[in-house]
Amino acid sequence: WGSYISGWHGGVIHQMEKFVAFTPVQVDTEGPKLYPRVIPAGSRIWAVAVTAPTEEVAGTISSLYIRQFLIQGILIFALIGVAVVIIYYEQRWTEGLRQEVERATIKLRKSEERYRSVVERSPDFIFMVDSQGLILAANTATARAFNMPAIGLKGRSLREFFAPEDADSILNQVHFVFTTNRNVEHKGQMTIRGRTFWLSSHLVPLYGEDGRTVERVLIFARDITDRHRMEEQMARTEKLASLGTLAAGVAHEINNPLGIMLGFCEMLMDRAPKDSKEYEMLRTIERQGLNCKRIVENLMTFARTPAKSGDYADLNQEVKNVLNLVQNTLLTKKVELETHLAPNLPRVRGDSGELQQVFLNLITNAVAAMPEGGKLTVTTRLNPRSGMVEATVADTGTGIPREYVDRIFDPFFTTKKQGEGTGLGLSVSHAIVDKYGGTIRFETRTARDAGGGPTGTTFYVTLPPEVPGTAAQPAQAAN
Numbered sequence: 001w002g003s004y005i006s007g008w009h010g011g012v013i014h015q016m017e018k019f020v021a022f023t024p025v026q027v028d029t030e031g032p033k034l035y036p037r038v039i040p041a042g043s044r045i046w047a048v049a050v051t052a053p054t055e056e057v058a059g060t061i062s063s064l065y066i067r068q069f070l071i072q073g074i075l076i077f078a079l080i081g082v083a084v085v086i087i088y089y090e091q092r093w094t095e096g097l098r099q100e101v102e103r104a105t106i107k108l109r110k111s112e113e114r115y116r117s118v119v120e121r122s123p124d125f126i127f128m129v130d131s132q133g134l135i136l137a138a139n140t141a142t143a144r145a146f147n148m149p150a151i152g153l154k155g156r157s158l159r160e161f162f163a164p165e166d167a168d169s170i171l172n173q174v175h176f177v178f179t180t181n182r183n184v185e186h187k188g189q190m191t192i193r194g195r196t197f198w199l200s201s202h203l204v205p206l207y208g209e210d211g212r213t214v215e216r217v218l219i220f221a222r223d224i225t226d227r228h229r230m231e232e233q234m235a236r237t238e239k240l241a242s243l244g245t246l247a248a249g250v251a252h253e254i255n256n257p258l259g260i261m262l263g264f265c266e267m268l269m270d271r272a273p274k275d276s277k278e279y280e281m282l283r284t285i286e287r288q289g290l291n292c293k294r295i296v297e298n299l300m301t302f303a304r305t306p307a308k309s310g311d312y313a314d315l316n317q318e319v320k321n322v323l324n325l326v327q328n329t330l331l332t333k334k335v336e337l338e339t340h341l342a343p344n345l346p347r348v349r350g351d352s353g354e355l356q357q358v359f360l361n362l363i364t365n366a367v368a369a370m371p372e373g374g375k376l377t378v379t380t381r382l383n384p385r386s387g388m389v390e391a392t393v394a395d396t397g398t399g400i401p402r403e404y405v406d407r408i409f410d411p412f413f414t415t416k417k418q419g420e421g422t423g424l425g426l427s428v429s430h431a432i433v434d435k436y437g438g439t440i441r442f443e444t445r446t447a448r449d450a451g452g453g454p455t456g457t458t459f460y461v462t463l464p465p466e467v468p469g470t471a472a473q474p475a476q477a478a479n
Contacts, residue, residue, distance in 0.1 A: 006051075020051045125199070125221035128206070131178050133158045133171045136216060145223075147193050163191035163449045170201075170219075177203050177217050187224075189402060191449045198228040229441065232406065254296050262289045295424065311436070312347040312466050313355055315380055315389055322359045323378065326367070334373030342381045348389045348463035349436040358432050358440075361425035362393040362459050369397025369457060382465070388438070389465050394458040399446035408442075438463040 006018045025048045119126055119139045127138035135153045143150040146161045159167040173184045184203040189196060199221045206216040265286045272279040319341065330337055348355075366376055374396040383390045400408060411427040433440045444457040 017054045018051045019054045019057045020049055022047050022049050024048075123223070125223070126219070127153070128216050128218050129158065129174055130216060131174070133167075133174060145192050145195075145197070161192055165448060166190045166192075173201075173203050174217050177205050178214050181205050181212075181214055189405070190221075191445075194445060194449075194453065196225075196443060197223055198225045200224050232409075254292070258289060258292055258296065262286065262293070265289060311349060311351050313350050313352045314345075315348045315355070315391060315463065316341045316343075316345055318352060318355045319359055319378060319380060319391065322356050322363060325360065326363055329367060330376065333367050333370065335367055335370055336373075336375045338375060338377045340377070340379040340381075345380060345382060345389055346465035348465055349438070350432070350463055354432045358429040358461065359391070359393065361429045362461075365425065366393055366395035366397065366457070369395050369399075374456075383462065386462065387465070388462040391461045391463075392458055393461075394456060396454065396456040399449070399455045399457055400442075400444040401446055402449075405444065433461055433463065436463060 005015060007013060007015055025046050122139060123141055125139070125142040125145055127142045128136040130136060135156050135158065138146075138150050138153045140150060143153060146153060148156075158170055161167075162170060169186075169188075173186060176182070177184055183205070184201075186199075186201045186203075188199070190199050191197075201219060201221040204218045204220070205214040206218055207213060208215040265282055269279060269282045269286065272282060319339075323337065323339070327337075363376065363378075370376075377392070377394040379392045379394075381390055382388075409426050409430045411424055430440050439462045440459065442457055442459045445453070445455050447455055449455075
């Protein structure tokens with residue numbers, strides 16, 4: 001192809017530039033054919049020329065370009081419009097999704113804050129542990145019971161806070177939850193950092209992302225110590241009331257023949273030579289008869305009339321009287337005595353003799369719990385929180401085994417050898433203190449609970465103080 005200058009085209013005469021192009025054409029008997037890719041042998045080939053003014057060719061090409069440009073422009077504008085619409089709706093959808101996510105986030109944050117507030121303010125012990133018994137998180141109540149900030153509990157083992165036996169029990173329950181995927185409930189006594197609690201515990205498995213594998217265990221433990229004491233108190237009160245009714249009748253029936261037996265025993269002792277075998281046998285009879293009389297007198301304590309409003313005593317003085325009485329015994333048993341008696345205490349409700357009996361029983365038991373000697377601490381004070389006068393008797397003895405803790409106030413229950421105790425000392429003491437509107441409780445630690453720490457038992461006796469003007473009003477009922 002190429003171009004040349006011509007003076008005519010299509011009836012138009014003037015000088016013009018023309019475009020010329022050549023193409024081969026095969027000519028045979030059948031007529032002209034387009035030039036094939038492969039030229040057969042013996043074929044005739046003609047060159048056919050096509051001419052046209054360059055202006056026409058340029059116009060045609062220009063119109064084609066314009067048409068193509070318009071079509072492409074329309075397509076581009078259409079694509080841009082579609083893209084704008086898509087972007088617009090996508091932005092609307094994105095904005096709606098963002099707002100929905102934001103609302104859900106705010107709702108979730110509020111829910112988390114409510115949950116955290118409930119957990120943190122809950123009086124129950126709530127904490128999470130892993131399969132090894134390591135603490136992952138804990139609320140404020142747990143931190144307070146463990147005597148450590150909540151943030152410092154993370155990664156610590158339960159064995160650091162619970163008594164060895166209790167820690168083994170909890171870890172066995174945790175292991176059971178991990179292996180069975182089941183909840184566990186437990187109610188019992190636990191020792192945490194030397195303090196004794198009654199806990200109602202629930203162990204709940206927390207699953208991982210697959211919804212089947214237990215990754216953590218959530219432990220809810222409610223402190224039911226006060227409720228347990230109240231239930232024990234109610235049961236003990238009912239038991240003592242029944243025993244008091246029974247004791248009144250039984251003691252009366254036993255006292256009469258017992259008095260006659262002791263009277264005749266004394267007459268026979270006067271007649272028998274003091275160095276004779278018969279005299280020793282009569283002394284044994286008298287000694288055992290007096291022991292029976294003491295038991296009957298203790299039984300009669302349950303049947304005595306309620307305290308009167310005029311019964312008040314000086315607690316410090318009664319404690320001193322008892323300590324003077326047992327001073328020689330303490331020296332013999334190698335027991336060191338330490339006293340902290342608060343001065344100017346108000347008088348307390350109670351009969352002088354009966355209060356002495358209470359503290360004599362407590363001190364006698366404390367000395368018996370220290371067969372190798374030890375330290376006895378007696379303290380009195382005015383409790384600023386309750387307004388009650390409080391006396392404590394603490395020893396460094398062997399402590400009370402856990403299996404006996406619930407029974408020590410039961411009548412006739414004793415751990416002493418036969419003939420060394422009647423089992424009525426603490427039950428009588430409890431009845432006396434309860435009669436005057438007071439309370440008696442104890443805390444104890446055995447070698448098994450202490451984990452190498454100090455052992456011993458502390459009894460707390462609280463009594464209501466005298467209210468000014470109360471003694472002058474005997475008509476008021478004590479109970």
